Amino acid sequence: MxxxxxxxxxxxxxxxxxxxxxxxxxxxxxxxxxxxxxxxxxxxxxxxxxxxxxxxxxxxxxxxxxxxxxxxxxxxxxxxxxxxxxxxxxxxxxGEMLECVRCGTPFTSRGSMESVRDEVGDLVEGVAGDTEHSIFEYCDECRAQVVFQGVNNGR
Ligand code: SF4
CATH class of the missing domain: 3.30.70.3270 (Alpha-Beta Plaits)
Incomplete structure:
Protein backbone atom coordinates (compact mmCIF):
# COMPACT_ATOMS: atom_id res chain seq x y z
CA MET A 1 0.00 0.00 0.00
CA GLY A 95 -0.67 40.94 20.80
CA GLU A 96 -0.10 44.61 21.54
CA MET A 97 3.19 46.26 22.41
CA LEU A 98 3.24 49.48 24.40
CA GLU A 99 5.41 52.41 23.39
CA CYS A 100 7.14 54.47 26.07
CA VAL A 101 5.19 57.71 26.50
CA ARG A 102 8.48 59.63 26.72
CA CYS A 103 10.78 58.22 24.02
CA GLY A 104 8.38 56.15 21.90
CA THR A 105 10.34 52.88 22.14
CA PRO A 106 8.18 49.72 22.20
CA PHE A 107 9.20 48.21 25.55
CA THR A 108 6.67 45.69 26.81
CA SER A 109 3.36 44.10 25.99
CA ARG A 110 0.13 45.51 27.31
CA GLY A 111 -0.57 42.17 29.02
CA SER A 112 2.78 42.20 30.87
CA MET A 113 2.37 45.80 31.92
CA GLU A 114 -1.10 45.16 33.29
CA SER A 115 0.00 42.10 35.18
CA VAL A 116 2.94 43.97 36.83
CA ARG A 117 0.73 46.97 37.56
CA ASP A 118 -1.85 44.74 39.22
CA GLU A 119 0.87 43.16 41.37
CA VAL A 120 2.84 46.19 42.54
CA GLY A 121 0.78 49.19 41.47
CA ASP A 122 -0.12 50.22 45.03
CA LEU A 123 3.52 50.19 46.11
CA VAL A 124 4.70 52.62 43.45
CA GLU A 125 1.63 54.79 43.06
CA GLY A 126 2.64 58.41 42.38
CA VAL A 127 6.33 57.63 41.95
CA ALA A 128 6.32 59.25 38.50
CA GLY A 129 5.82 62.64 40.17
CA ASP A 130 3.48 65.23 38.78
CA THR A 131 3.38 63.71 35.33
CA GLU A 132 0.06 62.81 33.79
CA HIS A 133 1.30 59.27 33.15
CA SER A 134 1.67 56.21 35.31
CA ILE A 135 5.19 54.88 35.97
CA PHE A 136 4.22 51.76 34.04
CA GLU A 137 3.95 53.74 30.80
CA TYR A 138 7.70 54.42 30.64
CA CYS A 139 10.49 52.17 29.35
CA ASP A 140 13.21 51.20 31.87
CA GLU A 141 15.54 54.03 30.90
CA CYS A 142 12.94 56.79 30.93
CA ARG A 143 11.38 55.41 34.12
CA ALA A 144 14.71 55.77 35.90
CA GLN A 145 15.07 59.34 34.68
CA VAL A 146 11.53 60.29 35.64
CA VAL A 147 11.96 58.88 39.14
CA PHE A 148 15.38 60.56 39.49
CA GLN A 149 13.92 63.90 38.45
CA GLY A 150 11.12 63.46 40.97
CA VAL A 151 13.62 62.80 43.78
CA ASN A 152 15.72 65.81 42.77
CA ASN A 153 12.66 68.00 42.82
CA GLY A 154 12.39 67.34 46.54
CA ARG A 155 9.90 64.57 46.43
S1 SF4 B 1 12.95 26.66 22.73
FE1 SF4 B 1 13.28 24.63 21.79
S2 SF4 B 1 11.16 23.86 21.41
FE2 SF4 B 1 11.00 26.09 21.73
S3 SF4 B 1 11.10 26.99 19.65
FE3 SF4 B 1 13.21 26.99 20.49
S4 SF4 B 1 14.10 25.06 19.74
FE4 SF4 B 1 11.86 24.88 19.51
Missing amino acids: TEPDRDVIRGLDTFGRMEVSDACNLTPTCSTLCPTDAIQRTNDGELQFNHADCVNCGVCESGCPEGAITIESGLERSRLPENRDGEEWEPVFE
Missing part, protein backbone atom coordinates in the same frame (compact mmCIF):
# COMPACT_ATOMS: atom_id res chain seq x y z
CA THR A 2 1.24 3.49 -0.84
CA GLU A 3 2.01 5.80 2.08
CA PRO A 4 -0.40 8.75 2.05
CA ASP A 5 1.05 12.17 1.42
CA ARG A 6 1.29 13.32 5.03
CA ASP A 7 1.82 16.88 6.14
CA VAL A 8 3.08 15.94 9.61
CA ILE A 9 5.86 13.40 9.95
CA ARG A 10 5.88 12.59 13.66
CA GLY A 11 8.94 10.33 13.42
CA LEU A 12 11.11 13.34 12.70
CA ASP A 13 11.02 14.28 16.34
CA THR A 14 13.99 16.64 16.28
CA PHE A 15 11.49 19.15 14.88
CA GLY A 16 8.95 20.84 17.12
CA ARG A 17 5.60 22.36 16.20
CA MET A 18 4.63 25.37 18.26
CA GLU A 19 1.13 26.49 19.19
CA VAL A 20 0.49 29.55 21.37
CA SER A 21 -2.71 30.19 23.32
CA ASP A 22 -4.43 33.44 24.18
CA ALA A 23 -2.70 33.30 27.58
CA CYS A 24 0.41 34.73 25.87
CA ASN A 25 1.52 38.04 27.36
CA LEU A 26 4.32 38.58 24.85
CA THR A 27 7.03 38.47 27.48
CA PRO A 28 10.48 37.99 25.92
CA THR A 29 10.99 34.74 27.89
CA CYS A 30 10.59 32.20 25.08
CA SER A 31 12.62 34.13 22.53
CA THR A 32 15.38 34.63 25.12
CA LEU A 33 15.44 30.98 26.17
CA CYS A 34 15.31 29.39 22.71
CA PRO A 35 18.76 27.94 21.94
CA THR A 36 18.31 28.15 18.18
CA ASP A 37 16.63 31.57 17.92
CA ALA A 38 13.52 29.96 16.47
CA ILE A 39 11.19 32.48 18.16
CA GLN A 40 11.07 36.24 17.78
CA ARG A 41 8.84 39.06 19.00
CA THR A 42 8.33 41.97 16.65
CA ASN A 43 8.00 45.58 17.75
CA ASP A 44 4.40 45.62 16.65
CA GLY A 45 3.42 42.78 18.95
CA GLU A 46 3.64 39.63 16.89
CA LEU A 47 5.20 36.42 18.14
CA GLN A 48 6.80 34.53 15.27
CA PHE A 49 8.07 30.97 15.02
CA ASN A 50 10.62 29.41 12.66
CA HIS A 51 9.71 25.72 12.35
CA ALA A 52 12.80 24.81 10.33
CA ASP A 53 15.07 26.02 13.16
CA CYS A 54 13.15 24.46 16.06
CA VAL A 55 14.93 21.44 17.58
CA ASN A 56 12.05 20.37 19.84
CA CYS A 57 13.96 20.95 23.08
CA GLY A 58 10.81 22.07 24.91
CA VAL A 59 12.57 24.88 26.79
CA CYS A 60 10.10 27.52 25.61
CA GLU A 61 7.15 25.37 26.65
CA SER A 62 8.45 24.71 30.17
CA GLY A 63 9.81 28.25 30.60
CA CYS A 64 6.73 30.21 29.53
CA PRO A 65 5.44 32.04 32.64
CA GLU A 66 1.91 31.99 31.26
CA GLY A 67 1.91 28.32 30.19
CA ALA A 68 0.85 29.57 26.77
CA ILE A 69 3.13 27.42 24.60
CA THR A 70 2.59 23.87 23.41
CA ILE A 71 5.25 22.06 21.41
CA GLU A 72 4.37 18.86 19.57
CA SER A 73 6.97 16.61 17.99
CA GLY A 74 7.33 16.22 14.28
CA LEU A 75 8.03 17.90 11.01
CA GLU A 76 5.08 19.74 9.49
CA ARG A 77 5.86 20.25 5.85
CA SER A 78 3.39 23.06 5.24
CA ARG A 79 5.23 25.13 7.88
CA LEU A 80 8.60 24.93 6.11
CA PRO A 81 9.83 27.95 4.11
CA GLU A 82 9.76 26.06 0.80
CA ASN A 83 6.01 25.65 1.21
CA ARG A 84 5.48 29.24 2.40
CA ASP A 85 6.94 31.21 -0.50
CA GLY A 86 10.34 31.16 1.19
CA GLU A 87 9.04 32.84 4.34
CA GLU A 88 10.84 31.43 7.40
CA TRP A 89 8.84 33.23 10.06
CA GLU A 90 5.27 32.33 10.85
CA PRO A 91 3.01 34.41 13.11
CA VAL A 92 1.86 32.30 16.07
CA PHE A 93 0.39 35.04 18.26
CA GLU A 94 -0.78 38.62 17.79
Whole structure:
Protein backbone atom coordinates (compact mmCIF):
# COMPACT_ATOMS: atom_id res chain seq x y z
CA MET A 1 0.00 0.00 0.00
CA THR A 2 1.24 3.49 -0.84
CA GLU A 3 2.01 5.80 2.08
CA PRO A 4 -0.40 8.75 2.05
CA ASP A 5 1.05 12.17 1.42
CA ARG A 6 1.29 13.32 5.03
CA ASP A 7 1.82 16.88 6.14
CA VAL A 8 3.08 15.94 9.61
CA ILE A 9 5.86 13.40 9.95
CA ARG A 10 5.88 12.59 13.66
CA GLY A 11 8.94 10.33 13.42
CA LEU A 12 11.11 13.34 12.70
CA ASP A 13 11.02 14.28 16.34
CA THR A 14 13.99 16.64 16.28
CA PHE A 15 11.49 19.15 14.88
CA GLY A 16 8.95 20.84 17.12
CA ARG A 17 5.60 22.36 16.20
CA MET A 18 4.63 25.37 18.26
CA GLU A 19 1.13 26.49 19.19
CA VAL A 20 0.49 29.55 21.37
CA SER A 21 -2.71 30.19 23.32
CA ASP A 22 -4.43 33.44 24.18
CA ALA A 23 -2.70 33.30 27.58
CA CYS A 24 0.41 34.73 25.87
CA ASN A 25 1.52 38.04 27.36
CA LEU A 26 4.32 38.58 24.85
CA THR A 27 7.03 38.47 27.48
CA PRO A 28 10.48 37.99 25.92
CA THR A 29 10.99 34.74 27.89
CA CYS A 30 10.59 32.20 25.08
CA SER A 31 12.62 34.13 22.53
CA THR A 32 15.38 34.63 25.12
CA LEU A 33 15.44 30.98 26.17
CA CYS A 34 15.31 29.39 22.71
CA PRO A 35 18.76 27.94 21.94
CA THR A 36 18.31 28.15 18.18
CA ASP A 37 16.63 31.57 17.92
CA ALA A 38 13.52 29.96 16.47
CA ILE A 39 11.19 32.48 18.16
CA GLN A 40 11.07 36.24 17.78
CA ARG A 41 8.84 39.06 19.00
CA THR A 42 8.33 41.97 16.65
CA ASN A 43 8.00 45.58 17.75
CA ASP A 44 4.40 45.62 16.65
CA GLY A 45 3.42 42.78 18.95
CA GLU A 46 3.64 39.63 16.89
CA LEU A 47 5.20 36.42 18.14
CA GLN A 48 6.80 34.53 15.27
CA PHE A 49 8.07 30.97 15.02
CA ASN A 50 10.62 29.41 12.66
CA HIS A 51 9.71 25.72 12.35
CA ALA A 52 12.80 24.81 10.33
CA ASP A 53 15.07 26.02 13.16
CA CYS A 54 13.15 24.46 16.06
CA VAL A 55 14.93 21.44 17.58
CA ASN A 56 12.05 20.37 19.84
CA CYS A 57 13.96 20.95 23.08
CA GLY A 58 10.81 22.07 24.91
CA VAL A 59 12.57 24.88 26.79
CA CYS A 60 10.10 27.52 25.61
CA GLU A 61 7.15 25.37 26.65
CA SER A 62 8.45 24.71 30.17
CA GLY A 63 9.81 28.25 30.60
CA CYS A 64 6.73 30.21 29.53
CA PRO A 65 5.44 32.04 32.64
CA GLU A 66 1.91 31.99 31.26
CA GLY A 67 1.91 28.32 30.19
CA ALA A 68 0.85 29.57 26.77
CA ILE A 69 3.13 27.42 24.60
CA THR A 70 2.59 23.87 23.41
CA ILE A 71 5.25 22.06 21.41
CA GLU A 72 4.37 18.86 19.57
CA SER A 73 6.97 16.61 17.99
CA GLY A 74 7.33 16.22 14.28
CA LEU A 75 8.03 17.90 11.01
CA GLU A 76 5.08 19.74 9.49
CA ARG A 77 5.86 20.25 5.85
CA SER A 78 3.39 23.06 5.24
CA ARG A 79 5.23 25.13 7.88
CA LEU A 80 8.60 24.93 6.11
CA PRO A 81 9.83 27.95 4.11
CA GLU A 82 9.76 26.06 0.80
CA ASN A 83 6.01 25.65 1.21
CA ARG A 84 5.48 29.24 2.40
CA ASP A 85 6.94 31.21 -0.50
CA GLY A 86 10.34 31.16 1.19
CA GLU A 87 9.04 32.84 4.34
CA GLU A 88 10.84 31.43 7.40
CA TRP A 89 8.84 33.23 10.06
CA GLU A 90 5.27 32.33 10.85
CA PRO A 91 3.01 34.41 13.11
CA VAL A 92 1.86 32.30 16.07
CA PHE A 93 0.39 35.04 18.26
CA GLU A 94 -0.78 38.62 17.79
CA GLY A 95 -0.67 40.94 20.80
CA GLU A 96 -0.10 44.61 21.54
CA MET A 97 3.19 46.26 22.41
CA LEU A 98 3.24 49.48 24.40
CA GLU A 99 5.41 52.41 23.39
CA CYS A 100 7.14 54.47 26.07
CA VAL A 101 5.19 57.71 26.50
CA ARG A 102 8.48 59.63 26.72
CA CYS A 103 10.78 58.22 24.02
CA GLY A 104 8.38 56.15 21.90
CA THR A 105 10.34 52.88 22.14
CA PRO A 106 8.18 49.72 22.20
CA PHE A 107 9.20 48.21 25.55
CA THR A 108 6.67 45.69 26.81
CA SER A 109 3.36 44.10 25.99
CA ARG A 110 0.13 45.51 27.31
CA GLY A 111 -0.57 42.17 29.02
CA SER A 112 2.78 42.20 30.87
CA MET A 113 2.37 45.80 31.92
CA GLU A 114 -1.10 45.16 33.29
CA SER A 115 0.00 42.10 35.18
CA VAL A 116 2.94 43.97 36.83
CA ARG A 117 0.73 46.97 37.56
CA ASP A 118 -1.85 44.74 39.22
CA GLU A 119 0.87 43.16 41.37
CA VAL A 120 2.84 46.19 42.54
CA GLY A 121 0.78 49.19 41.47
CA ASP A 122 -0.12 50.22 45.03
CA LEU A 123 3.52 50.19 46.11
CA VAL A 124 4.70 52.62 43.45
CA GLU A 125 1.63 54.79 43.06
CA GLY A 126 2.64 58.41 42.38
CA VAL A 127 6.33 57.63 41.95
CA ALA A 128 6.32 59.25 38.50
CA GLY A 129 5.82 62.64 40.17
CA ASP A 130 3.48 65.23 38.78
CA THR A 131 3.38 63.71 35.33
CA GLU A 132 0.06 62.81 33.79
CA HIS A 133 1.30 59.27 33.15
CA SER A 134 1.67 56.21 35.31
CA ILE A 135 5.19 54.88 35.97
CA PHE A 136 4.22 51.76 34.04
CA GLU A 137 3.95 53.74 30.80
CA TYR A 138 7.70 54.42 30.64
CA CYS A 139 10.49 52.17 29.35
CA ASP A 140 13.21 51.20 31.87
CA GLU A 141 15.54 54.03 30.90
CA CYS A 142 12.94 56.79 30.93
CA ARG A 143 11.38 55.41 34.12
CA ALA A 144 14.71 55.77 35.90
CA GLN A 145 15.07 59.34 34.68
CA VAL A 146 11.53 60.29 35.64
CA VAL A 147 11.96 58.88 39.14
CA PHE A 148 15.38 60.56 39.49
CA GLN A 149 13.92 63.90 38.45
CA GLY A 150 11.12 63.46 40.97
CA VAL A 151 13.62 62.80 43.78
CA ASN A 152 15.72 65.81 42.77
CA ASN A 153 12.66 68.00 42.82
CA GLY A 154 12.39 67.34 46.54
CA ARG A 155 9.90 64.57 46.43
S1 SF4 B 1 11.16 23.86 21.41
FE1 SF4 B 1 13.28 24.63 21.79
S2 SF4 B 1 14.10 25.06 19.74
FE2 SF4 B 1 11.86 24.88 19.51
S3 SF4 B 1 11.10 26.99 19.65
FE3 SF4 B 1 11.00 26.09 21.73
S4 SF4 B 1 12.95 26.66 22.73
FE4 SF4 B 1 13.21 26.99 20.49
